[in-house]
Amino acid sequence: MDFGLIIRNALRAAFGDFAAVYALAAIGLNMHFGYTGLLNFGQAAFLALGAYGIGVTVTYLGLSLWVGIAVGIAAAVLFALLLGIPTLRLRADYLAIVTIAASEIVRFLVRSVTLSDYTGGSFGLSNFADQFYALNPLDGTQYGIGPIQYTGRQTWVLLVAWSLVALMTLLTYTLMHSPWGRVLKSIREDEDAARSLGKNVFVYKMQSLVLGGVIGALGGFMLAISIQSVQPDTYSTAITFFAYAILILGGTARVFGPVIGSMLFWSLLSLTDNVLRQAVNAGYIPPSILDGTQIGQVRLMLVGLGIMLLMIFRPQGIFGDREEIALDAR
Amino acid sequence: MRRTRSVLLLALIGLLVLGGGAAHAQQDEEGESIRGTIVQRPEEGEPVPVPGVEISVTMGGTEVEGSPVVTGEDGSYLLELPGPGDYSATLNQDTLPEGVQLTNPDRATLEFSLRPNQSRPLLFPLGEGRERGSQFVARAVQLFAEGIKFGLIIAITSVGLSLIFGTTGLVNFAHGELVTFGAIIAWTINVLLGIPLVPAGIIAMLVGGISGYLLDRGLWSPLRKRGTGLIAMLVISIGLSLLLRSAFNFQFGGRTRPFAQYAVQRAVDVGPFQLAPKDILSILLSVAVLVGVALVLQRTRIGKAMRAVADNNDLAESSGIDVERVIGFVWFFGAALATLGGILLGLAEQVSFQMGFQLLLLMFAGVTLGGLGTAYGALLGSLVVGLFVQLSTLVVSPELKNVGALLILILILLVRPQGILGSRERVG
Amino acid sequence: MPDNTATSTLDGIAHEPGVAKPDAVLVADSVVRRFGGLKAVDVEHAEFQRGAITALIGPNGAGKTTFFNLLTGFDQADSGSWTYDGKKLSGVPAHKVARRGVVRTFQLTKALSRLTVMENMKLGATGQSGESFLRALVPPLWKRQEKAIEARAEDLLERFKLDKKRDDFAGTLSGGQRKLLEMARALMVEPRIVMLDEPMAGVNPALTQSLLGHVKDLRAEGMTVLFVEHDMDVVRDISDWVIVMAQGRIIAEGTHEAIGRNQAVIDAYLGAHHDAPLTEAEERQQLEEADAQLAAEAQQEHAKP
Structure with missing residues (x-):
C-alpha cells in the first residue's frame, strides 16, 4: 500500500472543493439546526437552486454568470419563504418531513422531462462557468504547499470557495455574538419562552431559514462552478445527510464547527476510500467480499454509522464540551 | 419584457412551466449523432423494447441522409448526422x-x-x-383501482410508523428500510432458497417483526433510557437509514429483482377495472390485514394498551401498563406489517434496495395527512395519498406523480396541521 | 401585611363571580375554549384589579392555565374577548401581548438551558436595536444599548440573588433558581401586568417565602400581579383577591378569608380530590428528580480537576 499517496489524498481532500462546498452547506445548516433548532432536511434543495440558478440562466437564458448568481440567490430566498410560511409554525419533526419532501420535489422537477428544456432533464447542464474562470488571475500551472498541489484553475476555485467559507464564518460569528443571535438561540431552547418575552418567533425563524438557505446556495454555486456542470441526482438527500454528519462531527452551534467538520469529514472519506481501494487492488480484500464498485456503498455505510455513533456517544462533536449538550436533554 | 419574465420564471424553479427550447447532453463519441431507445414501460415488469419504429430527421425542411432511421430489435436507434x-x-x-x-x-x-461532436439522446x-371523453373516465376508474391498491400498501407500512411515533415520539426515518428489509428477506427465501412466496412471506414477516423488536431492544430502548432527546433520535434514525440502505445496496446490488412467482401476470377484467390477479389478491389481503389490525387495536388487551400508550404515555404507565413491553410489541407489529407492505410492493414493482426509502416520503405524507400518532389516521391518510398519486397522472406526467403527493402533504400542513383525525393539541 | 391601597380599594366589593372592580385593568367576556367536547374554559365575565395581586385558584383541570394561555395569546379561544386597559387584547399574538406589557411565566419553568443566566436576562429587554438582523451586523449600533441592558440585568440579578450565577448556563440552576430567573427575566420586559403560572410549584419552603416576597415587591412597584395556584394555603399571605375556577368556570370570588368559608369552593376541591392528584404528584416528583440530578451533575462538575 502506498501510504504516502493515501495521506496526500486525505490532505488534498481536507482543503479541496468538496470540503469548501460542504462547509458552506453545513454553515447554513448550523444557522438552521445549530442555532435556531430548525430541523431542515432539505438543504440539498438550496444547493440545487443555487447551482441550477446559474446553470439555467447561463445556458437557457444566455445571460451572464453574475445574473445567474443573483437568480440563484433569489430562488433560494423564494424557496425558503415558500417552505417557511406553511411550516415554521409547526413542530420540529413536521418541519423535517416537509423540508425533505420539498427537496425531493425540487430534484424530481429539475430532472423531469417536462422541464428538461430548461434544466436538461436527468443529464443536467454543463459549461456555464467560463466567465468565472476568465477572471482567474493565476497563470501558473501548479500551486500548493509541499505534497498538496492543485492546478491554477483548481486553486482559483478553492481560493474563492474558501474565501466564501471564511466570510460566512465571520458572518456567523458576528451574528451569534449579537442580540439577534441571542434571540435565535432562545428560540432553539424554547420558543414559547422567547414569545413570552415579546420576540416575534416566526420572523426570526424565517430570517434564519432564508439566511442559512442562501449560504447553502453559495455552496451550490461553488459546486456547480467547480465541476462546470449540474446534474439533478447530485442534489439528492445524500447532500443533506452529509452536511448533517459534518455539522455533528464539527460540533453544532459552534462557529468553526462546520469548517472543521467538513475538512475532517472529507479527509476521513478519502482515507477510507483510498485504503479500501488499494486493499482491493492489492488483493488484501478478496473481490468476493468487496469489489471496486462497492466501495462507494461502504463509504455511505460508514457515513450512516458515523452519524449514529456521533449522535449517540458524542453529540457535542469531537471537540465539543459534553456539559453544554447534556443540558439539552431535559 | 420577455426576458424579465423569464428571469421571474427561473426564480420559480420548481414550479410549473412548460415549453420548448434547447437542451443539453453528454459528449461521448466523435462526430454528431442522435441516439435513443424506444421502449414501452408498463406499470409492472421490465420495459419492453419497441422495434420497427420510424424516426425521420430534417434540417431546414429537408430530410437528412439516412433518414428515416428505424429502431432495431432492442428498440434502439442511432443516426449519424452531417454536422x-x-x-x-x-x-x-x-x-x-x-x-x-x-x-x-x-x-x-x-x-x-x-x-460539434455531440451525440445527443432523444427521448x-x-x-x-x-385520452379524452369516455376514455378519460375509463382511465380514471382504472387509476382509482390502482390508487386503492397502492394506498393500501402505504397504509400497511405506515401503521407501524404512526404507532412508533405515537408510543415513543420517534419520527423514524429508517422505517422505509424496514420495508426494504422485509422485501429482501422474502426475496431471499423465495428466490435463493426456492420456497414459494406465500410461506416465504410469512417467514419474512416473522423475521422482519423480530428484527424490529431487536432493533428497539438493542438501539432505541437504551437510548430512551438514557434520556436521548427526540431530535437526536430523529437524526440517529437518519444515520440508521443511510447505513441500512447502503448495506442493502452492498448486499443486494443496485438492480431491481422480481420474486420467483407472480412476477408477470396478465390483467383480467374485474367490472370496470383491469387488474392482474396478484393485484386483486394484494387488495383483498391488504383489506383483510388492515381489518385485522383494527380488531387487534380495538379488541385485544395488547391493542388497547398500544392505543393507551400512544394516547398518553405517562397516564398509561401510571395505570399499570408496562410501557416498554408495549413499545417492544409495537416494533414487532409495525416491522412485520412493514415487511408485508414490502412484499406487496415488491410484487407490484419488484424488489430494490431503495424501494422503502422511496416509499418513506409517501408514508410520511399519509401519516401526516391522517394525523401523526393515530393508527386510523395513518390508514385513512395513506389511502388518500395512494389515490392521489395514481389519479394525479391523469393531469400530470407520471414522472411527476410523487411531486403532487408531496405538495399535498405541504398544503395539508398549511390548512390542517393536525391531520384529518388528529387533535389540535398535538401540534406544538 | 403593610398598608396597601389595592386591598383597601377592594374592600366592600361583592363576593360573587364576575363582580366589577373599581379599577379593572384586564376585563374578559364570554371566553370559551373547547378541547373536543370538553369546555376547558367557560368564563362569562372576569375583571382584574389594577395594582392588586389576584390569585386564580382551583383544583387540577379547572382551566386556570388554559385561561392564562388564552389571555396571553398562547392559545386560541373558540369565542370571547378581553381587553387590557380598555384596548382589545383578544386575538393579539403572544409576542405582541408581551410587548404591550403583559408578561407571563410558565408552570414548567422555561429557563433557556444553553444560554447563560445573563443572556437569559438580556433577552428579556424589549426594543433592542441589535435584535434586527441588519443592525446586528454592525455592533457599534447596539453596543451602548447592550451595556445599559446589562446594567439593568445585573441589578435585577442581585435583587433575586442570582448575581453569582450570572455566567453559568441556566440549565445548571436548581428548580427554585430557575423560577427566580424566570421571574427576573420577565421583569426585564418592564411589564405592567405579570402573570405567574404556579410560581411556587416544586420549590422548597424556604425559597417559597423568598418568592412570595418578590411577588409582593412587584405590587409595591405598581405592577398588577395575577397568579395561578392550586394550593389554597399559598395564596393566603399575599393575595388581595382570589378568583376560584372549577371545570372551566369561575365559581367564586372574594378575599381569601371569604373564599375559605365558601361552600362551593370546598365542594369543588373535595369533589375533585380523588381523581386529581396523581399527575400533580408525578409532576412534583419529576421536578424533584430533575433537581436531584442537577445537584448530582453540579457535584460531578466540582469533582473534576
Missing part, C-alpha cells in the same frame, strides 16, 4: 404497434440543436397516451 446545427426529429406514430402510443402525442416532433416516451 452541428438545428434539426427536427419526428417519430412516425403510424409505425407504433397497436395499443402503444406516445405519452404526449403533441411531442412526436422534437426540435433540437447539436454542438420519445411511450405510455398510455392522453
Whole structure:
C-alpha cells in the first residue's frame, strides 16, 4: 500500500472543493439546526437552486454568470419563504418531513422531462462557468504547499470557495455574538419562552431559514462552478445527510464547527476510500467480499454509522464540551 | 419584457412551466449523432423494447441522409448526422404497434440543436397516451383501482410508523428500510432458497417483526433510557437509514429483482377495472390485514394498551401498563406489517434496495395527512395519498406523480396541521 | 401585611363571580375554549384589579392555565374577548401581548438551558436595536444599548440573588433558581401586568417565602400581579383577591378569608380530590428528580480537576 499517496489524498481532500462546498452547506445548516433548532432536511434543495440558478440562466437564458448568481440567490430566498410560511409554525419533526419532501420535489422537477428544456432533464447542464474562470488571475500551472498541489484553475476555485467559507464564518460569528443571535438561540431552547418575552418567533425563524438557505446556495454555486456542470441526482438527500454528519462531527452551534467538520469529514472519506481501494487492488480484500464498485456503498455505510455513533456517544462533536449538550436533554 | 419574465420564471424553479427550447447532453463519441431507445414501460415488469419504429430527421425542411432511421430489435436507434446545427426529429406514430402510443402525442416532433461532436439522446416516451371523453373516465376508474391498491400498501407500512411515533415520539426515518428489509428477506427465501412466496412471506414477516423488536431492544430502548432527546433520535434514525440502505445496496446490488412467482401476470377484467390477479389478491389481503389490525387495536388487551400508550404515555404507565413491553410489541407489529407492505410492493414493482426509502416520503405524507400518532389516521391518510398519486397522472406526467403527493402533504400542513383525525393539541 | 391601597380599594366589593372592580385593568367576556367536547374554559365575565395581586385558584383541570394561555395569546379561544386597559387584547399574538406589557411565566419553568443566566436576562429587554438582523451586523449600533441592558440585568440579578450565577448556563440552576430567573427575566420586559403560572410549584419552603416576597415587591412597584395556584394555603399571605375556577368556570370570588368559608369552593376541591392528584404528584416528583440530578451533575462538575 502506498501510504504516502493515501495521506496526500486525505490532505488534498481536507482543503479541496468538496470540503469548501460542504462547509458552506453545513454553515447554513448550523444557522438552521445549530442555532435556531430548525430541523431542515432539505438543504440539498438550496444547493440545487443555487447551482441550477446559474446553470439555467447561463445556458437557457444566455445571460451572464453574475445574473445567474443573483437568480440563484433569489430562488433560494423564494424557496425558503415558500417552505417557511406553511411550516415554521409547526413542530420540529413536521418541519423535517416537509423540508425533505420539498427537496425531493425540487430534484424530481429539475430532472423531469417536462422541464428538461430548461434544466436538461436527468443529464443536467454543463459549461456555464467560463466567465468565472476568465477572471482567474493565476497563470501558473501548479500551486500548493509541499505534497498538496492543485492546478491554477483548481486553486482559483478553492481560493474563492474558501474565501466564501471564511466570510460566512465571520458572518456567523458576528451574528451569534449579537442580540439577534441571542434571540435565535432562545428560540432553539424554547420558543414559547422567547414569545413570552415579546420576540416575534416566526420572523426570526424565517430570517434564519432564508439566511442559512442562501449560504447553502453559495455552496451550490461553488459546486456547480467547480465541476462546470449540474446534474439533478447530485442534489439528492445524500447532500443533506452529509452536511448533517459534518455539522455533528464539527460540533453544532459552534462557529468553526462546520469548517472543521467538513475538512475532517472529507479527509476521513478519502482515507477510507483510498485504503479500501488499494486493499482491493492489492488483493488484501478478496473481490468476493468487496469489489471496486462497492466501495462507494461502504463509504455511505460508514457515513450512516458515523452519524449514529456521533449522535449517540458524542453529540457535542469531537471537540465539543459534553456539559453544554447534556443540558439539552431535559 | 420577455426576458424579465423569464428571469421571474427561473426564480420559480420548481414550479410549473412548460415549453420548448434547447437542451443539453453528454459528449461521448466523435462526430454528431442522435441516439435513443424506444421502449414501452408498463406499470409492472421490465420495459419492453419497441422495434420497427420510424424516426425521420430534417434540417431546414429537408430530410437528412439516412433518414428515416428505424429502431432495431432492442428498440434502439442511432443516426449519424452531417454536422452541428438545428434539426427536427419526428417519430412516425403510424409505425407504433397497436395499443402503444406516445405519452404526449403533441411531442412526436422534437426540435433540437447539436454542438460539434455531440451525440445527443432523444427521448420519445411511450405510455398510455392522453385520452379524452369516455376514455378519460375509463382511465380514471382504472387509476382509482390502482390508487386503492397502492394506498393500501402505504397504509400497511405506515401503521407501524404512526404507532412508533405515537408510543415513543420517534419520527423514524429508517422505517422505509424496514420495508426494504422485509422485501429482501422474502426475496431471499423465495428466490435463493426456492420456497414459494406465500410461506416465504410469512417467514419474512416473522423475521422482519423480530428484527424490529431487536432493533428497539438493542438501539432505541437504551437510548430512551438514557434520556436521548427526540431530535437526536430523529437524526440517529437518519444515520440508521443511510447505513441500512447502503448495506442493502452492498448486499443486494443496485438492480431491481422480481420474486420467483407472480412476477408477470396478465390483467383480467374485474367490472370496470383491469387488474392482474396478484393485484386483486394484494387488495383483498391488504383489506383483510388492515381489518385485522383494527380488531387487534380495538379488541385485544395488547391493542388497547398500544392505543393507551400512544394516547398518553405517562397516564398509561401510571395505570399499570408496562410501557416498554408495549413499545417492544409495537416494533414487532409495525416491522412485520412493514415487511408485508414490502412484499406487496415488491410484487407490484419488484424488489430494490431503495424501494422503502422511496416509499418513506409517501408514508410520511399519509401519516401526516391522517394525523401523526393515530393508527386510523395513518390508514385513512395513506389511502388518500395512494389515490392521489395514481389519479394525479391523469393531469400530470407520471414522472411527476410523487411531486403532487408531496405538495399535498405541504398544503395539508398549511390548512390542517393536525391531520384529518388528529387533535389540535398535538401540534406544538 | 403593610398598608396597601389595592386591598383597601377592594374592600366592600361583592363576593360573587364576575363582580366589577373599581379599577379593572384586564376585563374578559364570554371566553370559551373547547378541547373536543370538553369546555376547558367557560368564563362569562372576569375583571382584574389594577395594582392588586389576584390569585386564580382551583383544583387540577379547572382551566386556570388554559385561561392564562388564552389571555396571553398562547392559545386560541373558540369565542370571547378581553381587553387590557380598555384596548382589545383578544386575538393579539403572544409576542405582541408581551410587548404591550403583559408578561407571563410558565408552570414548567422555561429557563433557556444553553444560554447563560445573563443572556437569559438580556433577552428579556424589549426594543433592542441589535435584535434586527441588519443592525446586528454592525455592533457599534447596539453596543451602548447592550451595556445599559446589562446594567439593568445585573441589578435585577442581585435583587433575586442570582448575581453569582450570572455566567453559568441556566440549565445548571436548581428548580427554585430557575423560577427566580424566570421571574427576573420577565421583569426585564418592564411589564405592567405579570402573570405567574404556579410560581411556587416544586420549590422548597424556604425559597417559597423568598418568592412570595418578590411577588409582593412587584405590587409595591405598581405592577398588577395575577397568579395561578392550586394550593389554597399559598395564596393566603399575599393575595388581595382570589378568583376560584372549577371545570372551566369561575365559581367564586372574594378575599381569601371569604373564599375559605365558601361552600362551593370546598365542594369543588373535595369533589375533585380523588381523581386529581396523581399527575400533580408525578409532576412534583419529576421536578424533584430533575433537581436531584442537577445537584448530582453540579457535584460531578466540582469533582473534576
